[in-house]
Amino acid sequence: MTISPGEDRRVVAVQGLGFVGAAMAIAAASAVNDDGEPAFTVIGVDRDDALGRARVDALNSGRFPFETTDRQLTHALAAARERGNLQAGVDPAAYGLADTIVIDVPLDIDWRSETPELRLAGFEAAIRTVGEWVRPGALVIVETTVPPGTTQRIVVPLLEDCLRDRGLDPGSVLVAHSYERVMPGADYLDSIVNYWRVYAGHTDDAAKAAEKFLSTVINVDDFPISRLSNTTASETAKVLENTFRATTIALMDEWSQFAEMAGVDLFEVVDAIRMRPTHANMRTPGFGVGGYCLTKDPLFGWLAAKVLFDQPVEFPFARAAVRTNDAAPLRVIELTTELLGGSLAGRHILLLGVSYRQDVGDTRYSPAETFARAAIGAGARLTAHDPLMDHWEELGCRVATELPSADDVDAVVLAVPHSGYRDIDVLTWFDRNQPAVIDAWDVWTAEQRRLASSLGCRVTSIGRGIHPRNGKS
Ligand SMILES: NC(=O)c1ccc[n+]([C@@H]2O[C@H](COP(=O)([O-])OP(=O)(O)OC[C@H]3O[C@@H](n4cnc5c(N)ncnc54)[C@H](O)[C@@H]3O)[C@@H](O)[C@H]2O)c1
Numbered sequence: 001m002t003i004s005p006g007e008d009r010r011v012v013a014v015q016g017l018g019f020v021g022a023a024m025a026i027a028a029a030s031a032v033n034d035d036g037e038p039a040f041t042v043i044g045v046d047r048d049d050a051l052g053r054a055r056v057d058a059l060n061s062g063r064f065p066f067e068t069t070d071r072q073l074t075h076a077l078a079a080a081r082e083r084g085n086l087q088a089g090v091d092p093a094a095y096g097l098a099d100t101i102v103i104d105v106p107l108d109i110d111w112r113s114e115t116p117e118l119r120l121a122g123f124e125a126a127i128r129t130v131g132e133w134v135r136p137g138a139l140v141i142v143e144t145t146v147p148p149g150t151t152q153r154i155v156v157p158l159l160e161d162c163l164r165d166r167g168l169d170p171g172s173v174l175v176a177h178s179y180e181r182v183m184p185g186a187d188y189l190d191s192i193v194n195y196w197r198v199y200a201g202h203t204d205d206a207a208k209a210a211e212k213f214l215s216t217v218i219n220v221d222d223f224p225i226s227r228l229s230n231t232t233a234s235e236t237a238k239v240l241e242n243t244f245r246a247t248t249i250a251l252m253d254e255w256s257q258f259a260e261m262a263g264v265d266l267f268e269v270v271d272a273i274r275m276r277p278t279h280a281n282m283r284t285p286g287f288g289v290g291g292y293c294l295t296k297d298p299l300f301g302w303l304a305a306k307v308l309f310d311q312p313v314e315f316p317f318a319r320a321a322v323r324t325n326d327a328a329p330l331r332v333i334e335l336t337t338e339l340l341g342g343s344l345a346g347r348h349i350l351l352l353g354v355s356y357r358q359d360v361g362d363t364r365y366s367p368a369e370t371f372a373r374a375a376i377g378a379g380a381r382l383t384a385h386d387p388l389m390d391h392w393e394e395l396g397c398r399v400a401t402e403l404p405s406a407d408d409v410d411a412v413v414l415a416v417p418h419s420g421y422r423d424i425d426v427l428t429w430f431d432r433n434q435p436a437v438i439d440a441w442d443v444w445t446a447e448q449r450r451l452a453s454s455l456g457c458r459v460t461s462i463g464r465g466i467h468p469r470n471g472k473s
Pocket of ligand 1: 015016017018019020021045046047051052055104105106107122125126127129143144145146180181182183184292293
């Protein structure tokens with residue numbers, strides 16, 4: 001790769017071109033100065049391996065590396081390529097050209113293990129690479145979701161060591177933390193540029209530099225950014241934000257079980273409670289939690305206390321939420337088994353939706369995967385459909401992108417509320433066969449469920465109290 005930054009533009013390097021970094025690189029390349037001119041030349045950098053090169057090649061050929069329904073994002077990428085202020089590569093020398101380096105690499109937890117641990121090695125290696133190239137005076141912004149304390153206790157010392165090894169002033173780099181709230185989906189780009197941000201600097205100068213950078217990329221007039229006192233507070237904000245969400249989702253799981261048993265429609269209950277302004281954002285029942293963030297992030301507080309501070313705090317709610325949400329799809333297995341007379345062996349299940357979220361082509365830790373593995377393990381034949389992908393990486397199987405016939409299907413499981421599923425013409429689709437229908441995530445409208453029932457399908461929903469156990473299906 002030839003790295004040729006614009007003559008008078010500041011240079012931004014984005015480390016890690018995944019779901020976050022690829023979109024952040026486009027957001028930065030779309031940023032303009034007060035005079036309306038592009039503010040930055042952006043260089044996206046990934047690892048020199050098959051995955052990294054595929055993401056680099058995609059961006060360099062004007063393709064977003066992931067399926068997306070956000071036309072604004074794909075147009076912004078095309079415009080940046082046309083202007084020539086966005087390029088990608090695998091050469092870490094790019095960090096040496098940058099005024100600002102944005103860290104968007106993962107920091108994993110083996111969250112399904114009995115004894116979950118932080119997997120710090122990859123993240124630390126990424127920071128070291130930056131330390132080997134970063135210029136004195138540059139700003140490094142950590143966007144990765146990390147255990148609170150990481151910037152102060154891991155990132156800054158690693159960068160200082162690297163600078164010292166290079167014979168440079170160890171304090172000459174500005175370090176900040178500002179977490180991403182990006183939501184891959186229909187408003188992917190907007191969820192970066194038209195969305196509120198939190199940030200903090202390791203020093204006052206770092207905070208000021210981060211504010212300047214973020215104010216150029218983000219529409220801060222309409223979406224003000226919040227500065228916190230230190231980077232550990234900013235890291236805590238991200239982790240608490242996601243823990244709050246995961247915990248409230250888990251809470252609804254136990255109330256769903258109660259509602260299904262007691263013949264109560266929990267959606268109706270939540271709608272009524274939401275009239276009270278203090279409870280307006282109450283969650284509704286669903287299929288569990290998937291994706292790369294809500295599955296692991298609630299464990300970061302617990303692991304930070306243990307590993308970074310060596311002062312354990314037990315976090316019982318957060319840890320229970322992770323387990324509850326992970327097990328939620330297995331309740332759908334139980335329901336499906338009951339509707340099919342006590343066994344899934346030899347039965348044909350059509351799974352509608354395999355990603356973890358509506359209108360997103362990301363299958364990482366999707367509840368559908370847990371469901372599919374359990375169904376196949378119980379002897380079912382599974383057909384998977386998803387409008388956003390034709391291959392399911394985790395299961396290594398084909399995914400239908402066109403809605404399959406329901407003629408030889410025993411049960412349809414509605415697993416993801418992709419927008420197209422609300423357009424299914426139930427009367428035509430179930431004309432010749434009336435399978436059981438399990439709506440696991442409030443996917444269908446009341447009318448679609450009513451029509452399926454009227455044809456003779458046994459229809460049930462997570463959280464709706466129309467459950468075989470109370471005789472209302
Ligand atoms: N996916 C989301 O919706 C989302 C939202 C908010 C925050 N986050 C957080 O953002 C971070 C990144 O998540 P993601 O979903 O983009 O992950 P991802 O796995 O999609 O992408 C990470 C990328 O980093 C690259 N990478 C790893 N080590 C590298 C290195 N040393 N040098 C250069 N590239 C390297 C990988 O090859 C990969 O392309 C995580 O901390 C995640 O929790 C994700």
